[in-house]
Structures are given as structure tokens and as C-alpha cells.
Amino acid sequence: MEGRKRIVGWGVLALWVIVIALAAPLAGKLGDVQRDRAVDYLPASADSTQVAKITEQLPGGDSTDLVLVYHRDGGLTAADRATAAREVAEVAAGHPLTSPPRPVPSQDGTTLLYAVSSTEPGTDEVARDAFVHDVREKVSGEVGGPGALATDASEVYGSLDGPLLYTTVAVVAVLLIVIYRSPFLWLVPLVVAGVADFLSMAVTYTLHQGFDISVSGQSTGVMTILVFGAGTDYALLLVSRYREELRRVPRPYDAMVAALRGCGPAVLASSGTVALGMLCLLAADMNSSRGMGPTAAVGVLCALVAMLTLLPALLVVLGRRVFWPLIPAYGSEPKVARRSLFAAMGSSAGRRPLPVLLAGAAALAALALGVLNLPGTLKQEDSFSSTPESVAAMKTLAAAYPQLGTQPITLIAPDGSTAEVLERVRATEGVSRAERGRSGDGWSEISVVAAHAPQSAGETATIRELRSALGEGVYVGGPSAEQLDMADTSASDQRIAIPLVLVVVLIVLIALLRSLVAPLILVAAVVAVWGAALGIGGLVFEGLFGFEGTDTGLALLSFVFLVALGVDYGIFLMHRMREECLNGLEAGPAALAALRTTGGVIASAGLVLAATFAVLVNMPMVQLAELGFVIAVGVLLDTFLVRTYLVTSASVLLGRRVWWPGPLAKKPVSTARSESGRRPVGV
Structure with missing residues (x-):
């Protein structure tokens, strides 16, 4: 029987070898379809996008x-x-x-x-x-x-893949070595995460070919971060449970089956929540945001599949020796450690839940006020953390020609009305000169030079005046109009995508926890974390990092990532708390028990995820640096403040009402069991 069980493990490994062989030619083609043109980031319905598409069809092309x-x-x-x-x-x-x-x-x-x-x-x-x-x-x-x-932007994005991957792998490797304290064990989840990243590249290329999803340097970079960050989180949870089961079960195969049964539902629910949250970005009009949704979801799902199949197979085949020198022997008990940090934190939340809850909420609210200090919209020339030649040239022009537009505003008008449009353009306030350009396919191109510097308030007013004066059928584009459309569309996308994400996440949590109150607590907590993380960004972006503006997509993307990933840890904690309640504990003691038994592994997972996103802070694109900083800070706030203090204290205050209207809200405690009456295991 044991031999057959080992064959199962080897069979899964053989299947993965086949998968990798099939994925290899597809993964290698992803770079060929990656595009970082303006149209790949612009809003799908914007005037400037129509200009970019039509100019490509004019004689000579773009x-x-x-x-x-x-x-x-x-x-x-x-x-x-x-x-x-x-x-x-x-x-x-x-x-x-x-x-x-x-x-x-x-x-x-x-x-x-x-x-x-x-x-x-x-x-x-x-x-x-x-x-x-x-x-x-x-x-x-x-x-x-x-x-x-x-x-210059294309070269920067093209140079990200190698440094981003190597830095991410190095960061995850160091953290896993510290967490596992083993010279071998850290390699296993790291290799599996690398395989998952390889698979996600192949799947993304296939989706691009089949559904024409947008693939940009930004989306593929974030996908890699998610694969290693979320994938390592799932590995930490599974390995923690597996280690505990090895002390109780003699055979590694049986211990792994028990570990998967114990933590599998929580991992499935959390990854499903993240993937669904990312797919909500499909509702955005911004091409860059909409393209990031599927690629991010692919990364999370590939990480999930690899960590729930390939990782267990490798661990079972390698046996207990993979944990050397801290090998969990069958029948042994874990060393009695000193009172853990999370036990101490939980005790303070349990003794004074209301003051702890109010103090934590006040701290988050105070940090969120920093949003008022966020720098204005990021200009195109400020998108680089260094100063490439193109940016240096634009700065020279801005100083030498303060009252002259140095990059054209491009208009596309129907051929039959070009003369009339040209006359109205020249009569528009803020226009320095206008000339007719190419014609073809029923359209004519008009090049307009504004009397103001690029992306200044004066030029923005000129663009809006042109659109108002020319009306339907005439499109106003060009670099400055593109930036304006991105800012306007980002605000519109937030009004659509943010409520959609909240609804989707709430539905998943209600189905998983069979409660309405607990999901509302988790969602309110992660929204508060998002506000605080953005507020911290407002305090440091300009003063500490020297960023001259805020990316228009930062609010939406950081919201989606922080809500989805933050709820991830809430699921791990609440799932364990619900398990404790089903075993007889009241909600308050169950919350403390869940924190004590899962706090360490959740903290480790949070540190890994925050560190992987922090890698983006060192990338040479301001958009990626800002996104990485806000998500990393948000994950740390969520891990060490919200999960530990706010959710725990709220659960203690509400008691069984936290499970309302589910059966646990009414169910009396069936066994008089102390909080220490059950052997703690991982999630």
C-alpha cells in the first residue's frame, strides 16, 4: 500500500514534467506579444485612443x-x-x-x-x-x-523581466531560509513557485492568442510578483500543517492528505477570492487595468495549482528528511516555546477589546489623512525614477519655451469637414498654430501646437476647449490628451470596479463563513488598510522618494490588490476561528485560539508577500514603484495591526453575533473545553 502511495507522488511529478514540456514553447513567446505602446495603456473608449488607432491606418501608418x-x-x-x-x-x-x-x-x-x-x-x-x-x-x-x-519606456519595461525575477527569487529565498531554518526545505517551494511562474507565462500567451488580452510590461511584472508572493504564502500554510500532521501520522502520504484536508478549503477560498477580485478589473475601461485583471488571475491560479499538486508530491517523495535538521518525528511533541508574540497580542485584545479596537481604528483613520498630501497627476516625463535622454530634452524645452507647446496635439477629422475644422481650431483660445497633415480612409490628421507647455493647466484647458468646440466626430489626441483621458477614465473606473470588487469579495466570504457580520468586518478592515496605505504613500512619495506625481491607476489597482490579498489572510484566520467554534469554544476564546495557532504562519506569509511587492519599489518606473510601496505597506498593516488587533478585538466584543445569521450565532457551546484543550496546528 505504501509503495502504491509513493507511486502516486511520482505520477504527479511525471505529469508536471509533461506540463512543463508542453508549456515551454508557449512561455518563450510571451515576450514577443508584450506591448507597451500608448494604446495598450489608454482607455478603450477615449478620444485619444481613437486618434492612436486611426493614425495607424493613415498612409504611412503611425x-x-x-x-x-x-x-x-x-x-x-x-x-x-x-x-x-x-x-x-x-x-x-x-x-x-x-x-x-x-x-x-x-x-x-x-x-x-x-x-x-x-x-x-x-x-x-x-x-x-x-x-x-x-x-x-x-x-x-x-x-x-x-x-x-x-x-525609453519600452527599454525600461524590457529590462525589468530579468532583474525583477532575480530580485524576487532572492528575497523569497532569504525569507524562506529564515522561516524554515533548513538548508534544503526552502528550495522546494521556491522551485515550485518558479514552475508556476513558467506555467503562468504559457497560459497568458495562450489567452492573448485566443482572446487578444493586452499584455504589457506592467501586467507581466505584477504577475510574477503575485506568483511568487501568493504562491509562497500557500506553501507556508501547507508546509506548516504538514509538519504538524507528520507528528501525528506515521506515513508522509497520509500526513499530506490530512494537511490538504485541513488547510485546502481555506487556500482554495482565498485564491479564488483573489482571482475573482482581479477579474473585476475587466470592467475597467483603461486598457492597462483591464489587461492586468486576467494576467494577475492567471498568476494566482497557476500558483494555487502548483502548490496544491506539485508541492505535495515533492514533499511526499522527499519524506521527512526534507525538514532536516528539525525533522518532525512521529509521536513527538513540538518544543514548548515561550509565550508567543501573537499570544501576547491576542491577550491584550482579549482583555481590553474596545480600547484596542478604537485605538487601531483611529490610527488607520489618521494615516488615511495623508491621502490629502498625495502629489498631483504623474506627468509622462516624470514616469522614470532616473532621467533618460527624452526626459532631459523635455525639461530643457520647458525651461527655454515656457509659453510654447513643444509636443503636438493631434486631431482626426472627417475628410469632408477638414477645412471647417481647421478654421475653428485656429480660432480656439490657447492654440498657437494648426496645420493639416495626412489624409486617408476618410480621415484627415491636423497637427495643433498649443500656446502652453505640455501637460500644463493651460494646455489642458485648450484640449478641453477643442473637444467642446469641435463636438462629435472629431477626435482630439496626442500625448497630453492621452494623459488627460487616463486621469478622467481612472476616476470613472474606480466608481465601477471598486463596488464590484466589494460585492464579489463579500459574496465569497458569506458563502465560506456562512455569516454576514464576519465578512463585513473583514471587508471594512481591508478598506481601512487601503486608505491608510495610500495615506502613508502621500506622506513619503514626494518628500522621501522624490516622485513628482501620482499614477492615475494607483488608487484602483492598489484597492483591488489590497482588498483581495488582505481578505486572503482574513479567510485563514476566520476559517480557523470557525473551526474552533465548531469544536466548542465561544467566539471570543476561539478568536484568541485562532490567532495563537495561525498568527505565526500568517505573519510569515505577510512578510513574504510584502517583501515581494517591495521589490517593485526599486524598479525604474514610478508607476510600479508606487504600486509596490502601497501594497507592501498595506499587507504589513493588515498582517500586524488589522488581523492581530482589530479583527480579534471585534470578534471578542461581538461574541457569537460575529456569525450572525448563521447557525453558529445561536449554537450554544457544546463542550466545556478550555482554549488549550486542543492541540494547535497550522491553518
Whole structure:
């Protein structure tokens, strides 16, 4: 019989070898379909998105717009101007340009700019990057503009995969070594997480091919973080329960079956909640948010499948020796440790639940006030934590041409009304000049230069005035309009997706806990954590990190992640608390027992998850850094404040009413059992 059980373990491993072999060619293609164009992040229904799509269909395809900047602090010399003219002529000779570049000198004589536009690269990102690099080789000045910004952003996102993966693996490895205190055990969940990440890449590529979901550098980076963070959490819970069962059950196979029965339902429910929460992002209009939903859900589900099949098989095949030197012997009892930190925390919450609850709630509310200090909307040139050449060029232009738009506003109008539209555009307040561009497929392109700096209040007002004056059928786009549409759509997406996430999470919790009060407590707690984490971001983003703005998608994405992941730990705690109540404890003592027995493993899981998201803080994109910081801080608040004090104290205060209207709210205690009358095990 034992031999047959070992064969089951080897059979699962053989099945995974087949899965990996099938996934390998698909996973390797994910990078080929990753796109970081503006249209991949824009709102699906916005004017600027329509402009981006239509310009791709015009003769020559999408245009790559650059600004060549020549600057000397003391003033440009005649030799400088001659050099600039010669280099620009060389660029024009080497590439087909939409119009001859004209020099535009600054009033103080320190700067000269040339606007360069070419349809040669079209929509091919590789060709665009090659064009930008060739121009940079030909000119001695700085190369900026939307095309250069896109190339610099693409290179940054393209460089994330390796450092992000290696740093995440290193962080998880160090934490697992500290947690397990074993030279071998930490490798097992880490290898399984790596396999899950590989599988998630293959599944994401398949979804892209079948359903055309958006795949960006941001979404794949977050997917990797989720696989390692959430996957390691599930591994910690399973290994903790398995270790305890090995002391009670002689055979590793039987111990693993008991461990899966004990913690499997909670892990399934928590991962399902996270996946469903992520899929709520499909309701967003923002392409970047909507694309992140499926990829994040894929990451969580692949981590779940690997941790509930491959990890158990490896542990069973390796046997007890994998825990060396702290091997759990059959029939042994765990060493009696000193009174745990979580027991002490639980005792304070149990003795003074109301003051603890009020103090914790007040602390979260005070931290949430920091939201009022969040910097304004993040500008395109402030998206990098370093200063690439495109950003340096835009800063030079902003200083030299404070009252001149240095990147065009692009209009798309029907061919039949182009002359009328052009006349109305030139009469619009805030427009410096407007010129007709390409035509084709029933549309004409109009290039507009505003009389204000890019993404300034004046230019924003001009864009809104153009849209108001031109009405339906004429689309206003370009880089500044794209940023404006993203900000407007983010606010709209929040009003749709946030209530949807709350409803979905509540339904799952009500079904799992068979209660209405307990789910409301958990959801209220994670919403409070989200507000506090954003508030802390408001206190440190500008002063500590030097971030010049807040990403428009930060509020929505951080809400979805923190609610889904925070409820994860609430499920582990409440599921154990419900188990204690079913075994005879009142709700208050059951909450303390659940905290004592699960607090350590939940704290370890929270530290791992927070550390993996903290990896994003060191990435060179401000959007990722802000998202990683808020989620990491939120997870730590949830783990060490909300789960430990607020949920526990609320449960003690409410007693059996925490399970209302379920049967446990009315069920009398059936056994007079002390809190220590049952052997503690993991979740």
C-alpha cells in the first residue's frame, strides 16, 4: 500500500514534467506579444485612443514624433546652429519625414528645436526604437518628444523581466531560509513557485492568442510578483500543517492528505477570492487595468495549482528528511516555546477589546489623512525614477519655451469637414498654430501646437476647449490628451470596479463563513488598510522618494490588490476561528485560539508577500514603484495591526453575533473545553 502511495507522488511529478514540456514553447513567446505602446495603456473608449488607432491606418501608418533639442547655457553660437542644420539635414536624408524640419529658436537664444516626424517605423515598436537610436547617433543634441519617450519606456519595461525575477527569487529565498531554518526545505517551494511562474507565462500567451488580452510590461511584472508572493504564502500554510500532521501520522502520504484536508478549503477560498477580485478589473475601461485583471488571475491560479499538486508530491517523495535538521518525528511533541508574540497580542485584545479596537481604528483613520498630501497627476516625463535622454530634452524645452507647446496635439477629422475644422481650431483660445497633415480612409490628421507647455493647466484647458468646440466626430489626441483621458477614465473606473470588487469579495466570504457580520468586518478592515496605505504613500512619495506625481491607476489597482490579498489572510484566520467554534469554544476564546495557532504562519506569509511587492519599489518606473510601496505597506498593516488587533478585538466584543445569521450565532457551546484543550496546528 505504501509503495502504491509513493507511486502516486511520482505520477504527479511525471505529469508536471509533461506540463512543463508542453508549456515551454508557449512561455518563450510571451515576450514577443508584450506591448507597451500608448494604446495598450489608454482607455478603450477615449478620444485619444481613437486618434492612436486611426493614425495607424493613415498612409504611412503611425507616425513617430521627435523633438531635436540643441542648447548652450551661454547662448548658441553660429557654429552650433550650423552643426544643428547639418545634422538635421543628415536625418532628413536618411529617413522619409512627413515634412521638412524647421528651426524654432528660443527667445533667449540658448535653445533651438526641430520637430521631426516620420511614418517609416509605423506601428512596429522594434522599427520605432531603431529609428530613434539612429537619430540619436546622428545628432549631438538631445532627442525628446513622444517617440523618444516611448522608446525609453519600452527599454525600461524590457529590462525589468530579468532583474525583477532575480530580485524576487532572492528575497523569497532569504525569507524562506529564515522561516524554515533548513538548508534544503526552502528550495522546494521556491522551485515550485518558479514552475508556476513558467506555467503562468504559457497560459497568458495562450489567452492573448485566443482572446487578444493586452499584455504589457506592467501586467507581466505584477504577475510574477503575485506568483511568487501568493504562491509562497500557500506553501507556508501547507508546509506548516504538514509538519504538524507528520507528528501525528506515521506515513508522509497520509500526513499530506490530512494537511490538504485541513488547510485546502481555506487556500482554495482565498485564491479564488483573489482571482475573482482581479477579474473585476475587466470592467475597467483603461486598457492597462483591464489587461492586468486576467494576467494577475492567471498568476494566482497557476500558483494555487502548483502548490496544491506539485508541492505535495515533492514533499511526499522527499519524506521527512526534507525538514532536516528539525525533522518532525512521529509521536513527538513540538518544543514548548515561550509565550508567543501573537499570544501576547491576542491577550491584550482579549482583555481590553474596545480600547484596542478604537485605538487601531483611529490610527488607520489618521494615516488615511495623508491621502490629502498625495502629489498631483504623474506627468509622462516624470514616469522614470532616473532621467533618460527624452526626459532631459523635455525639461530643457520647458525651461527655454515656457509659453510654447513643444509636443503636438493631434486631431482626426472627417475628410469632408477638414477645412471647417481647421478654421475653428485656429480660432480656439490657447492654440498657437494648426496645420493639416495626412489624409486617408476618410480621415484627415491636423497637427495643433498649443500656446502652453505640455501637460500644463493651460494646455489642458485648450484640449478641453477643442473637444467642446469641435463636438462629435472629431477626435482630439496626442500625448497630453492621452494623459488627460487616463486621469478622467481612472476616476470613472474606480466608481465601477471598486463596488464590484466589494460585492464579489463579500459574496465569497458569506458563502465560506456562512455569516454576514464576519465578512463585513473583514471587508471594512481591508478598506481601512487601503486608505491608510495610500495615506502613508502621500506622506513619503514626494518628500522621501522624490516622485513628482501620482499614477492615475494607483488608487484602483492598489484597492483591488489590497482588498483581495488582505481578505486572503482574513479567510485563514476566520476559517480557523470557525473551526474552533465548531469544536466548542465561544467566539471570543476561539478568536484568541485562532490567532495563537495561525498568527505565526500568517505573519510569515505577510512578510513574504510584502517583501515581494517591495521589490517593485526599486524598479525604474514610478508607476510600479508606487504600486509596490502601497501594497507592501498595506499587507504589513493588515498582517500586524488589522488581523492581530482589530479583527480579534471585534470578534471578542461581538461574541457569537460575529456569525450572525448563521447557525453558529445561536449554537450554544457544546463542550466545556478550555482554549488549550486542543492541540494547535497550522491553518
